[in-house]
Amino acid sequence: MPLSIPNLDDRSFEQIVQEAIARIPVHTPEWTNHNESDPGITLLQLFAFMTESLLYRSNQIPERNRKKFLALLGLGVQPAQAARGFVQFTNTRGPLAPLTLPEGLELYAGNVPFRTQNALAVQPLEAQVFYKSRLPDTRIAEIEAIYAPLFESFLEEGVELAYYETKRLEPPSSQAVIPAIDIAADTVGEALWIALLARDADQVETTRAVIANSTLTLAVLPALDATERTLYPARTDGSGQSHAALRFEIPNVPADGMLPTDPALRVAAYRELDARPSTDLLAEAGTVQLVLPEANALRLWANLEPSEQGTGDFPPAIEDTDIAERIVTWIRVRIADDAVPAGGQVQARISWLGINSVPVVQYARIVGEVLGVGNGEPDQRVQLSQTPVLPDSLVLTVGGERWEMIDDLLAAGPEVSTGPVSLLSSYAESGATPPPVNVFTLDPESGLIQFGTGVNGRRPPVGARIQATYDYGGGRQGVVGIGAINKGALLPAGVKVSNPIPTWGGDDPETVDEAERRIPAFLRHQDRLVSAADFSDITERTPGVDIGRVDVLPLFHPDRPTTTSAGVVTVMVIPKYDPLYPDAPRPNKLFLDTVCAHLNPRRLVTTEVHVRGPIYKRLWVSVGVNVIAGRDIAPVHDAVRQAVRTFLSPLVGGFDETGWPRDTQVDTNTLLAVVARVDGVQSVNEVQLGLETGGALDSIAMQGLELPHLVGISVASGSARPLDTVRGTTPPGDGDSPRLFPVPVVPESC
Incomplete structure (x- = not known):
């Protein structure tokens, strides 16, 4: 049976008063006035109040012991998780020139602070994303009868006409499901087309000259409706993961802008842009920096016939003349030829692309906070003023020298080498790296910093100033909807900002009670994924997501459900809440990515883990x-x-x-x-x-x-x-009576 933790003394104030009054006849029988107006009773009530306060503090001893056990086990509470997302800048009324924004620019969603993770050159451009949408089979015959004679001259042996409609990849909206386009399956030509547009008041040629030889930053959001993620066994050749990538190209137009007169040579050619992606853009959201060429290389074809526009590999035909006249150039986005997916099939589903975009994280920054001075004593502690702290952001200096954060002070070296042979000399002879000395530990939730004892880690010298620069924040307050991040004190004039997609990943810190409930599971699995119970326990406490259910299927491969697969574990996760499908919650891509990021460092390197939704x-x-x-x-x-x-x-x-x-x-x-x-x-x-x-x-x-x-x-x-x-379906007819098909009749007179 479970061990219950009783109160050391559960008497209340009234019980203590009544117990004291009951003892009066035994010790002082001459005291007969027991009414509250009696001064003696007032003194008893005072003592009872003080005793109750003492009992309350005594009853905190079991809780303090539990917290001490947590500390002895090295189990701190999980800190708050900072929300992440993307923001897009638009230079609508600013100067016709790239505007450089620094890294760490502070933005706000209401009173919630965010900071950009990279510097950004905001180009004076607008952009719209188009694709060539396949026509449904029901319209092919009708369209073919009209257009086949017109484009008969384009037909060669082995060539088939593929009819399409130009559609825009609409930006995400808070009132609708975020769209998703499969580049390979949903488009003709297997490409997305980004039209870079000059602003309404600017000339196209002038804009080309301004953005020439500059860097355009593009954010890419893969489709969120993915229901599966796979962690492959680690391999030294890196072949366990997908190497699929995107390729970015612009039209390769002749120097004079004119296509040859020979019909066979009037084809579209493209040159690849120098692309520097931050991550695998087909697997997770990220940015890519595109280096634009000189102004002459940004031009479009000058002698395209109306019947040629949108045909073949030319960009899609744009019916809106206002957009067509403002096109500076096109960027074609397609799957790289050398893409090597792990499963043999490229998954290139895109939900959003946006220029002038940069990732953001929800936090505020404290610069140069003075925490005190060194006292030369062992285990000196100092306190940060703002919490929770983002651990990777902390920069601590002691006497102007930067110190290193460490997980356990017992792993630190002594500040003075002892023994007949210097420890540093022995490390130098063996080629090993000596343990660090100038170290400290941090509790992100409380902001408490602890230094070494001298034997394990250096003590801050007497009088040395201790300063810290760090970021703090996190929590569910950072999960905001589309358009919530819309202001910043240091934004240049004429520049606006907004988040085109919701932020994700913010989570509140773990409570002490939750940490206590985690102790038995931690002692069992030691934060390692070995058994099915380990997978279940560790997955359930993934920070940044609300998991409603976890099912672990060992030796089960979702693509081969009838066979036993050695070394394979499938984890089925269901979110606790899903506003789109409340009766049948489904994890999206960001949900699965968060779970995978939590499981990956804890699994065995030989285990193949499939994270799936139901x-x-x-x-x-x-x-x-x-x-x-x-x-x-x-x-x-x-x-x-x-x-x-x-x-x-x-x-x-x-x-x-x-x-x-x-x-x-x-x-x-x-x-x-x-x-x-x-x-x-x-x-x-x-x-x-x-x-x-x-x-x-x-x-x-x-x-x-x-x-x-x-x-x-x-x-x-x-x-x-x-x-x-x-x-709402109709059962098939019995074949004896004809099916009625209503047909309206136009009246002869009104």
Whole structure:
């Protein structure tokens, strides 16, 4: 049984007073006035108050002991996590010139501070992203009859016309799902096209001259609807991870801007830009710096015929003349030819591209804070004024010399070498690096800094000034919506800022109670992923995300569910909240990236880890019930609907209310029992269960990562409604009577 921690003394103020009054006849029988007006009773109440305060402090001893045990184990509470995101600058009314913004520029979302992570040259440009969208098969015949004769001259042997519509990749909106485009599957030509536009008041040629030989920073956000991430076993050749990348190109126009007159030579050519990506842009959000060429290389073709515009490899045709006349140049974004994905198939799904963008992190900065002076004593401690601290940002100097942060002072060397042979000499002879001496430890949550004892780590010299520069912040306050980051005190005139996508990853610090509950699990797994229980415990405490459920499937490969896969572990995660799909929460790419970043340093190097969301099977249910006489029908029907939805929930469903268990079929008998237990239901006449198509089924199997998703439910008095009626589908005809097709008739007169 669990060990309960009792109070050392649970007496209240009133109990102490009454106990003291009860002792009066024993010790002073002549004291007979026990009313509150008596001065002696007043003194007893004072002593009782002081005793209660002392008992309260005594009862804190167990909690202090628990905190001390945490400290002895080296288990501090997890610090707050800072939210991350991107901001985009627009030079709408500023000078026609690149404006350089420094790294660490402070921006605000309301009162929440953010800082940019890189310097940025804001170009006096606008940009829109287009793609050549494939036409649906239903329109091909109609379009082909019109356009095939016009473009017949373009046809050669082995060439087939591919019709498309020019569509814009709309920027994310807070009122809609963030879009996603698959470069390989959703576009004709397998490319995205970025139109760099001059501002309304600027000339195109002048803008080309201004941005020539400069750097354009582009942010790329991969699609957020990914439901899987894989951590491959570590390999010395690096072949375990994907090397897929994007290629950025601009038109390679002849020096005079004129295409040859020979039709066979009138084709679009492109030159690759020097691209410096910050990360694998197909795997995680990041930026890429593009070095633009000279002004002449930014021009477009001057003699394109109207029938040639948008054909072949030429940029997509733009019908809006206002946009077409402001195009400075095009940037074609496509998958690199040498992309080598791990699974043999390139996943190039893009949700957003934006110029003049830079990553931001939610924090504020303190520069040169004086923490005190050294006293020469062991274990000296100093306190930072602002918390929680971002550990990687702390720069500490003692007497003007920078000291190093370390995890454990026991790993530090002595400030003075002892023994017959110098330790430094022995390290020099062996070629090993001696342990650091000028070190300190930091508790990010409390801001407490501790120095060494002299034996393990140097003591700050007497009178040496201790100064710190650091960043602080973090928490859920940094998770803001689109457009929330919109101001900054040091923004140049004419420059605006906004975050085109929501920020992510902010999380509040762990409480002491949560840290205490983590002790048994930590003692078991030691922060290493070995057993299935280790995976479950460590995944559940991933900072920066709210995880509602974790299922660990050892020896299970999601692509080979029927075979046992040695060295493979699949972790199914379900978020606690999902505003888009509240009944069937799905992890997005940022969620999966956060979980993978937490698991990767803790797994064995030989383990292949697949982090997946559930695979939902869409179910429909129709129920017919009889309501107890005298009860309102509508509330009972609502209660039945809610009971079935709750029972099939991936988070609180099942009989144990921990989520519908995997590999458990959904059957009508179980649903009938759930409905029968609803208050107000007299009897259950019928329960129908079905999928998106087909008739009613007695049961629906769930295998692997499959979980039920109740799309719709109908509750009726008497018999259950047919599933086709509930789904809005029409059952196939019996073949005896013709199907009616309504046709409007135009009236002869109005």
